[in-house]
Amino acid sequence: MVTTTTRAWEAAAAVTDPELPMLTLADLGVLAGVEESGGAVTAWLTPTYSGCPAVAEMAADVDARLRAAGYTDVTVRLRLDPPWSTDLISAEGRRKLAEAGIAPPTAGGLLQLGPTRRVVSCPQCGSTDTEELSRFGSTACKALWRCRSCREPFDRIKEI
């Protein structure tokens, strides 16, 4: 399948994540491709976690956005292989996350899981004197951290 950088891609790529509204689906790496063929458009989404409840919303929003852009023959399909990874979050997406007070994941996906200490900077004050409060947070993709310098708690996208 060819990912086309067409008007259809741009329309689908502008849809934002329902739970991380500062990110577009393209920033997040969830938009896996948009194919345009003879007026018909197919958009492919790769869900983040198996149980992510936002998938239905994302599919509906992409469908609506493409129709609003003038396409009448729209299909949204899921692509499960290869699975989503935090490595698919773009540099722009990482910047937007940090700006919104959410610490972005480090590169390397799950390779970092284990006793290795991760250096996590506080998205508020930049201090690296931070600690994990809970590996599981408000959504499947986040952990809860706290900065020991400025005392602010913050969310962090955990590597997968």
Add this chain to the structure above:
Amino acid sequence: MTDDHVYLTLSEAGPEPEGEARWAYGTGFADPLLGVDTALPDGVEGADLAAYCQMLGDDALVLSQRLIEWCTRAPELEEEVALANLGLDLLGQARRLLTRAGQADGSGRTEDDFAYWREDHEFRNVRLVEAPNGDFAHTVARILAFATARQALYQRLVQHADPVLAAVAAAGVKELAYHREWAQEWLLRLGDGTPYSHERMQAGLDAVWPLLDELFTPHPVELRLGTDPAALREPVLALLSDDIAEATLTVPDAAPLAYVGGRAGRDGVHTEALGPLLAELQVVARAHPGATW
């Protein structure tokens, strides 16, 4: 178009892939395999693949339901959130597997048909996942055992001939790494903690251990599909033994829970714990047949 508030985006007009049943955020239960190629690969018997997907899907669904029972009852808020997250991952895996089962057997049954409209003897989960939660240490022991075994299984299934099953496994294996890590940390903290926490954690392991054997006992369906779980026994028990030793605990020396006339969970022969669990899981769907929400 308004994307800066999650609830406002709901007001955007536009047909959904499966109709207009969405009245609030998160209530649009789209097909978890929406648009995924459903063709069966050559050489894979649809009935066997469907039965196998039910086995793995029922394991995930039933354990998910047990984990959700911890909501409002966990010892700390952070652990309640953790247990709910583990349950959500398992529920997502179950939805995909049960949907695949309905495709593979040609029946067209949906995930809801499998979850809400089967009787207990039609569920094919191992008895490990249906046992009552017990205390927090029992739950840690069960998650450690299940996540370790399921991660090892999924690592092999990413090579399976069925691309849908392989894709479900590839996503699940990463999620289960977090489940296993959560359980390992609590095993260590409780096992190598106070004498009392050590005693309670050991009791958790002792309670779970007789239920492990079924995970490694092949069913004819598994043998026909080339997914004999007996190959997992040694590597999984080695991982668990290392974890248990590090936590200064003892690997239990317990006989497996007996089969009944050669049959157990994979054949639909369950303990008395499954019925009440399913009653709670199924009551709303059965009280309002065909309702959408």
